[in-house]
Amino acid sequence: MRSMPAPVTPQARRLLLILVAAIVVLDGAIIGMYYAFHIQERPIKTQETFVAVWVVLTLIVVTTMMKRIRVERRGR
Numbered sequence: 697m698r699s700m701p702a703p704v705t706p707q708a709r710r711l712l713l714i715l716v717a718a719i720v721v722l723d724g725a726i727i728g729m730y731y732a733f734h735i736q737e738r739p740i741k742t743q744e745t746f747v748a749v750w751v752v753l754t755l756i757v758v759t760t761m762m763k764r765i766r767v768e769r770r771g772r
Contacts, residue, residue: 708768715761722757726750 730736735746 705768708765711761711765711768715758715765718757718761719754722753726753 730746735743738746
């Protein structure tokens, strides 16, 4: 039988807000770069590479922050 999840602590909530803010900042920067470098006018392969890098960066941010949140919720 699984135990109940730990209550959300102020520190875990803070880490979650940092995660959301980091994704918003990352997306804003990437979208700005998309238009600044005119990616929409580049070859399809360049567009695909740009999106792939965006996805990988997002994955790195999310997995890193989620690890920290899980550690915090488990109580170290």
